[in-house]
Amino acid sequence: MNAPVAPPSTPMAQAMLPASAPFLLQLEGIQTFYGVLQVHFGLNLHVCRGEIVCLLGGNASGKSTTMKVILGLVKPRAGRVLFDGQPITDLPTPQIIRRGIASVPESRRIFPEMTVRENLLMGAYARADREEVRRDYEQMLERFPRLRQRLDQRAGVLSGGEQQMLAMARALMSRPKLICMDEPTMGLSPLFVDRVLDLIQHINQQGVTVFMVEQNANLALQIAHRGYVLQNGHIVLEGAARDLLGSSEVRDAYLGGDAR
């Protein structure tokens, strides 16, 4: 089950391949607890350079906690997280971000009382190269013209879809190697869902590896290369996205039935 799956064949992604570590992100034997409640029971997963990998699962399966473990917001009791071949398990969150991981948190979590401009530039907080930041900022406004129109408004007054765009643009402002998205389509209108999915693919084609947590398996598997299915803190299924798509096992896993 754990054999590494071949990375995708987009030219961009291949160009980024030669590196020391085989995987960009790797979780090994993660066990997490909230007090006495165990969330993860020895979680193993990996993300190759250039991939879009999605983690699927129903409510309370431990998806969001996985995200928090990667970002260092929740520390596992056992196991380790490797990024670029280096252990990052014990690093505080800001350090992990500085290594090149960006986050699009669940329900967006933009800074509501700050302007759109300030939100975007907060995304580049960990960077020191001011000139480059300025260039990226201009680029981001070209890519998201909607945000340009609202630069000086409080981010809290944006619509849900606009906030999602802002959250993604903000994450990209850090020039991440890996972008982690927690339920990026949650609460969006169908129109915006499509736009968000297009955007994720676009980001990926530009060389950013994507790890996303999703509840909506069909949507996520349409754009992902590989997927994992998490159930009660165990990975019960993994494989190429096209194999998982429409598989009855995925459905069973969601419904809580026996996946085998």
Added chain:
Amino acid sequence: MPEFTLRTLADQLVNGLVIGNIYALIAIGLALIFGVANLINFAHGSVYMIGAYVGWVCVTWLGWPLGPTFIVVAVACAALGVLIERLGLRRLQSEARIAPLLATIGISFALDQLVQLIFSPNPQSFPSPLPATRVMLGGVSIGALDALIAVITVTSAAMLFAFLRFTRLGWALRATAQDREAAQQMGVDVNAIQALTFAVAAVLGGIGGVMIGMYFTSVYPTMSYGAMLKGFAANLLGGLGSVPGAVIGGLLLGLIETFGVALLGSTYRNLFTFVILIGVLVLRPTGLFGARRAMPPEPLTGTFVANSRPVRVPRFVVIGGLVAAVLLPFISSNPYLLQIFTNAWLFAMLALSITLVTGTAGQMSLGQAGFLAIGGYASALLAMRLGWPLELSLLAGAAIAAALGTLLTWPVFRLRSQYVALATLGIGEVINQIILNWEGLTNGVLGLSNIPPLSLFGLPIIETSPIYWFALAMLVVAALFQWRLMQSHLGRTWRAMREDEVAARAFGVSLNRYKALAFIAGGFIAGLSGAFTAHMYSYINNETFAATTSILGLTMVILGGMGNMSGAVVGAIALTALPELFRPLADARYLIYGVVLLLLVRFRPQGLLGTV
């Protein structure tokens, strides 16, 4: 009533604005800290006081000019702010907000007492080094100090605004205040930002302290407490956590206070603060202008009750302890020892009352001494003015304390967690201020003297041993009464309410009614203790039951274990008797209390005997 001419009106306006400027400085600091850490920093007033003392040392001892003085004050206060963040907040980050709040109270006790030990509790004269010339400006007289205060406050506020708006760190600070976890995910070291916030706030507070010291030409250790409450009232007025709101609130409070004092007299000065504090909390918790900003959500439990298994005190230990207590006057006839333990029993009743309200029912009360005061004054006045026999006046005093105190606390029932703490503190102060100002009834600052001594069936009780037994007997009766309550369905309902108000309400519990019952029962016990104290001392004034008494009682409860009745008694004995037995420590008593509170919250929140 003083006559108002246009001239005096304009002068009052200037006075009000000058004081208001300083309140604004304090309020801005509290607002920053509240915004970033969601914490009411009770140690902020101590920083302000210490800033004033540092300034006073520089100017009057070292003879420095104001420029270097302000720099030294800023550096010292910044360091102090960082220290407070470290000791009071950092390790308690994940606890309910009431835990760091109590920690900052502990720190503030310790700092205030330290300054008292070093510089004596007496006010020190702080003459302003500025020329005393006053300039007439369109019929208004403005002094050099007035102008300096205005310039410094406006400059500080402008610098802070620029910092928050235009610098990377300022953005990180605002981001942390709005969404701590999201800020972390942008790479912001939120702990460092939090320390920075405390430093900036402390600098503003310290500078405010120096200026107020020069303005009133004196500094004294107890200036800290009132300043913190005024800063917080100003902050509430403008909208919690809002920096522009803090400025407006500070100026408004300064004006209200100045004109109020001009109309009613200077003893009313503090009353305005507390009335505003409670009024805004209860009626318009978002402040006068804060339509948008709601209060940050508070946890469902009103108090921090650590998970622990309470130590079950075996019955024979309780009975053995009681027998030993009863026999104490036979074992040692040392009147001093007996007085200490009499005091301990009276404090134990206060602690029982707090453990019921705060530990069992989950309402963090910082104003429980108000019940003592009402009980004491009511019983004393009934005995003095109406000649009631003591048994009757004691009980009536307790009943009046329960009824009146609960009635005053009623508006607080809709608040939660640290707002309950703040509001009850305010109510305790309002009771104190009413006593101070209702001279016809209470004799004002002079207090009541020649209160009839304790007696039973007409026989006066004035010997040490009988007084001791009387107090002990009252404690035992109160404890049995409370124990019975805890065994009944009331105890269960209170605990349910403490654990989760929403869930309790969903099960049909009328929260207000049960909160009121807790305050009535607790208020009766505290009122009894206060009434007894009044007759025992034969003299009381408004300072007999000061706010520090409330906090001391709470420390006893936390030491023993919240909601734990044996714990309350043990805590009371420990904190009244121990500092007396180690005589050299008695002067540093509040230093010890503060440190004990800080250490408990940090290392043993369940107390000695565990929470129930």
